[in-house]
Amino acid sequence: MIFIEAKGAKVPALGLGTYGMTGKTGVDGVRFALEVGYRHVDTAQMYENEAEVGRGIVDSGIPRAEIFLTTKVLPRNLGAGDLQRSTDASLKRLKTDYVDLLLVHWPNPAIPLGETLGAIAQVKAEGKARHIGVSNFTVALLGAAVADHGADLLANQVEYHPFLSQKPVLACLNLHGMMLTAYRPVAKGETNQDSVLAGIGKKYGKSGAQVALRWLIEQDRVAAIPKAASREHCQANFDIFDFSLDAADAAAIAALTGNRRYLDPAWAPEWDPPE
Numbered sequence: 001m002i003f004i005e006a007k008g009a010k011v012p013a014l015g016l017g018t019y020g021m022t023g024k025t026g027v028d029g030v031r032f033a034l035e036v037g038y039r040h041v042d043t044a045q046m047y048e049n050e051a052e053v054g055r056g057i058v059d060s061g062i063p064r065a066e067i068f069l070t071t072k073v074l075p076r077n078l079g080a081g082d083l084q085r086s087t088d089a090s091l092k093r094l095k096t097d098y099v100d101l102l103l104v105h106w107p108n109p110a111i112p113l114g115e116t117l118g119a120i121a122q123v124k125a126e127g128k129a130r131h132i133g134v135s136n137f138t139v140a141l142l143g144a145a146v147a148d149h150g151a152d153l154l155a156n157q158v159e160y161h162p163f164l165s166q167k168p169v170l171a172c173l174n175l176h177g178m179m180l181t182a183y184r185p186v187a188k189g190e191t192n193q194d195s196v197l198a199g200i201g202k203k204y205g206k207s208g209a210q211v212a213l214r215w216l217i218e219q220d221r222v223a224a225i226p227k228a229a230s231r232e233h234c235q236a237n238f239d240i241f242d243f244s245l246d247a248a249d250a251a252a253i254a255a256l257t258g259n260r261r262y263l264d265p266a267w268a269p270e271w272d273p274p275e
């Protein structure tokens, strides 16, 4: 495993995403990933699977302290009071008394950012979140959080894969000593269809998706959280620690990065241009 060290945290660079993994699929999927060796799990209030994720962790028998667990607060719960109450409910469902990382899931312009950041800082001060952060924040929003409100944030979780450049966001996070957690890191499997990624993978006996994940976690302070309900994908995504990319590979992948964004809901902020 590669670890990211930032803001006093030690974060496994590869984690399991769990969006859509509800019911038995969620419980079994999380438990299986922990058996494979994953020690970083990502969920959210929005996914309605915190209970399953918590059950999978308990059933695995892996000590809670060995797992880096992230959840995210729904946009409608970002007001003072709501944020703390909804986090308490998340912890109950997750069957734990703290998360390692608590994120603001999406910016919500209807609730003042300072109010949200004050509330989430309080959760951290109470020991219910070891670290706090944001998700889907642009450079402007990160600037507002860190510079205007003095927030001490570990991470920004955003879409990131070989088809989407995040250069401006990465530069901003670097400036603040923060990490980037890459969601949709295998582009829902499309990284396997790309001829450049597949060609690089052939050299190492790996798939395009495995190359994409390796490319992400080889970057400074970048983690990736591929979702895999199937055992095959879960195992394959973990089998990326026995090879590394050379400079030519990295250059070929960098040449692919553009502005192919898969997730752009109506409530998204105005994204930064790719360069």
Ligand SMILES: NC(=O)c1ccc[n+]([C@@H]2O[C@H](COP(=O)([O-])OP(=O)(O)OC[C@H]3O[C@@H](n4cnc5c(N)ncnc54)[C@H](OP(=O)(O)O)[C@@H]3O)[C@@H](O)[C@H]2O)c1
Residues within 6 Å of the ligand: 016, 017, 018, 019, 020, 042, 043, 105, 135, 136, 157, 158, 182, 183, 184, 185, 186, 187, 188, 189, 192, 207, 209, 210, 225, 226, 227, 228, 229, 230, 231, 233, 234, 236, 237, 263
């Ligand atoms: N913060 C946010 O707003 C936000 C937004 C989106 C996602 N996320 C988080 O990021 C996680 C990952 O993102 P995502 O689920 O959108 O996309 P993703 O991880 O890029 O793609 C998951 C899909 O790709 C398949 N897959 C996984 N590994 C594969 C492999 N090696 N080869 C081929 N196909 C593979 C999975 O199949 P199977 O499941 O069938 O195995 C699943 O259908 C989410 O689960 C969630 O935790 C956060």
